[in-house]
Amino acid sequence: MINNTFKEYLESKYSKEDNYKKILSKEKGVVSMKRKILNIAAIFLVIVIAGVLSTNIYAKIMWNIQFKDYRELPIKEMKGTLDELKEEGYAEVLNMDYLEQDGIGIKINSILLTDDCVDIDITSKFDENIDVNSQTFSIGYTIYDENKNIYQIHSRMHIGEGSSKFDNVTLFTYEELGIEYNKKDVYAVQLSNNGGVTLKEVNKEERTINMNITLRARDKFPQSKKLYIQIFDPGFSMTELENENGTTNMINAEDFNLSSAKWLFEIDVPDKFYVRNTIELKPENEISGIEFEEITISETGMNLKFKSKQYDELISKGKDMEQKEFLEEVEKMLFVTDKAGNKFNELSVGSTEEKEVYKMNIDANIEDFNNGIYINYNNVKEKLVES
Numbered sequence: 085m086i087n088n089t090f091k092e093y094l095e096s097k098y099s100k101e102d103n104y105k106k107i108l109s110k111e112k113g114v115v116s117m118k119r120k121i122l123n124i125a126a127i128f129l130v131i132v133i134a135g136v137l138s139t140n141i142y143a144k145i146m147w148n149i150q151f152k153d154y155r156e157l158p159i160k161e162m163k164g165t166l167d168e169l170k171e172e173g174y175a176e177v178l179n180m181d182y183l184e185q186d187g188i189g190i191k192i193n194s195i196l197l198t199d200d201c202v203d204i205d206i207t208s209k210f211d212e213n214i215d216v217n218s219q220t221f222s223i224g225y226t227i228y229d230e231n232k233n234i235y236q237i238h239s240r241m242h243i244g245e246g247s248s249k250f251d252n253v254t255l256f257t258y259e260e261l262g263i264e265y266n267k268k269d270v271y272a273v274q275l276s277n278n279g280g281v282t283l284k285e286v287n288k289e290e291r292t293i294n295m296n297i298t299l300r301a302r303d304k305f306p307q308s309k310k311l312y313i314q315i316f317d318p319g320f321s322m323t324e325l326e327n328e329n330g331t332t333n334m335i336n337a338e339d340f341n342l343s344s345a346k347w348l349f350e351i352d353v354p355d356k357f358y359v360r361n362t363i364e365l366k367p368e369n370e371i372s373g374i375e376f377e378e379i380t381i382s383e384t385g386m387n388l389k390f391k392s393k394q395y396d397e398l399i400s401k402g403k404d405m406e407q408k409e410f411l412e413e414v415e416k417m418l419f420v421t422d423k424a425g426n427k428f429n430e431l432s433v434g435s436t437e438e439k440e441v442y443k444m445n446i447d448a449n450i451e452d453f454n455n456g457i458y459i460n461y462n463n464v465k466e467k468l469v470e471s
Contacts, residue, residue, distance in 0.1 A: 154256045157316075159346040160185055166195060166353055174205070177351060186343040187211035190315050193294075195351065199304045199362050200445070201384035202227070202235060202276075204297040204313065209290070214342065217320040218286040218293050224253065224317040225281070225297055229308035232261050236276040236299050243321040244337030253316070277302040277443075278432045300385065300431060300445050307358045315347040361450060367459055367466035374418070374461050377441065379468065381453050385431070386420065386446040394462070396440040420446050421465075423456035 164180040174194045182189030189209040196203040208223070210216055227235035237254045258265050258273075265273050279299035286293055297313075324336035365379040378389040395417060402410040420428045431445040448457060457468050 150252060150256075154252075155260060157344055157346055158185060159348055161348045161350065163350045164192060164352070166197075166351060166357060174203070175357070180349075182207075182209055183347050183349070185345040185347065187214050188318055188343055188345075190318075190347045192313060192349050192351065195311070196384065197305070197353065197357050197360075198382045198384045199360055199380070200301045200382055200387055202297075202299040202305060203384070205284075205294070206297060206315075207292050207294045208318065209292045212291070216293075216342065217322060217340075218288075219283070220322070221283075221293055221318070221320040222281050223295070223315050223319075226253075226257050226312075226314040226316070227297075227299070228261065228312050229306065230310040230312075231306070231308070232263055233306055233308065234258075234261075234263065234274045235305065235311075236274050236279045238279060238281070238297075240317045240319060241321075242319075242339045243323060244339045275302055275305060276300060277434060277445075301387075302443075309353055311351040311353060313349040313351065315349075316345075318342045363450060363453065364471045365453070365468045366471040368469050369466055371459070371461050371464050371466055376459075379459075379471075381448065381450055381457075383449055386428070386448040386452075386457075388420075388444040388446065389436070389441065390418075390444070391438070391441045392418075392461075393440050395442065399435070399442075417462060418444075419460050420448060421458050421460055422452060423458070428452070428457075 160183050162180065162183045164177040166175040167178050168175065174196045176194045177192045180192055182191045184190075187210065191207045191209070193205040193207060195205070204227075208221070222240045224238060224240045226237045229235070234257070237257055239253050254270055257263075258270075263273060276299040279297070282296050282298065284294040284296055319339060319341040321337060321339050323334050323338075326333050326335045360382065362380050362382040365381060366376065373394055374390055374392040376388065376390045378387070380387050398413060398417060402414075405413070414433075415430070419430070422428070429447040431447055433442060433444040435442055453468065458465050459468055
């Protein structure tokens with residue numbers, strides 16, 4: 085016998101028609117919720133994209149403003165020509181006098197040019213109303229040629245201005261000269277692998293500071309017809325030191341920029357400067373474990389390009405070694421000596437794009453070669469001879 089009361093309850097509780105309507109209602113709610121979620125996500129995505137675009141636009145605007153300011157910095161130009169070569173390889177710059185701005189005169193005295201080295205003798209002169217710390221005075225510089233080959237861009241070190249800054253001068257120079265570069269390695273287009281400014285002499289009575297700019301070639305400097313030397317950001321730093329328990333610490337520092345101007349020197353280079361005396365060398369006998377792809381020596385330096393698996397392995401192990409131990413091991417594996425066994429200084433060493441291939445610059449010259457020069461690798465010593 086059917087219980088009608090129970091039947092009515094079930095039919096009302098589990099009615100297909102009513103339940104279908106409820107399901108549709110819930111589905112519409114779900115769809116509506118999904119739409120709301122998608123709408124929110126879309127709005128969020130638009131906000132993110134707008135934020136990224138706004139940041140990029142802002143950065144581009146700031147770049148344009150800063151680049152415009154850089155291009156509008158006051159600049160004076162002077163032209164000169166290299167004179168006859170002297171015995172030591174330097175050539176005086178003719179028709180050159182102090183180029184003055186903001187009470188600072190700068191003059192290019194002489195230049196040495198070889199395949200692997202550029203050395204520029206430069207003097208700065210200051211008006212009496214300008215205070216300068218001669219011991220920490222320095223400059224920034226850019227050197228390039230008529231074909232827009234960048235020899236080097238060097239910014240002055242700023243002490244006392246907080247953390248290191250991004251080097252905008254380099255990118256501004258590329259932009260100004262229309263030079264393409266790799267954003268992942270902005271310095272790759274520069275021809276020098278090291279360089280800098282060194283103090284030579286200070287004359288307090290004449291208020292002059294004599295300095296040298298020295299560059300070493302990554303591979304080989306071109307036969308440029310003109311050299312452009314741009315000087316910028318002359319200045320100095322002052323530091324306050326404190327000695328505590330035998331340790332000296334810097335407790336205060338301040339940087340002083342003396343001028344926002346730029347000095348540009350255009351130097352004509354006669355053809356005679358490219359009759360360069362560079363000699364190619366090789367070990368008298370082959371040395372096991374190392375292959376010398378190139379050895380050259382000139383009036384100003386010596387370059388080695390070599391391939392060595394053992395040297396490469398030692399460099400790789402260096403990250404797990406104490407610095408002192410690592411340097412000792414590297415210097416002991418490969419070095420250059422004179423006839424008496426005295427070591428020549430290693431100016432720089434670095435890897436190349438080729439596997440297990442390295443380049444090294446040595447402070448030796450043709451005169452040293454004429455007196456006898458030797459390559460030393462893993463306790464094997466071989467005389468270098470012309471190849």
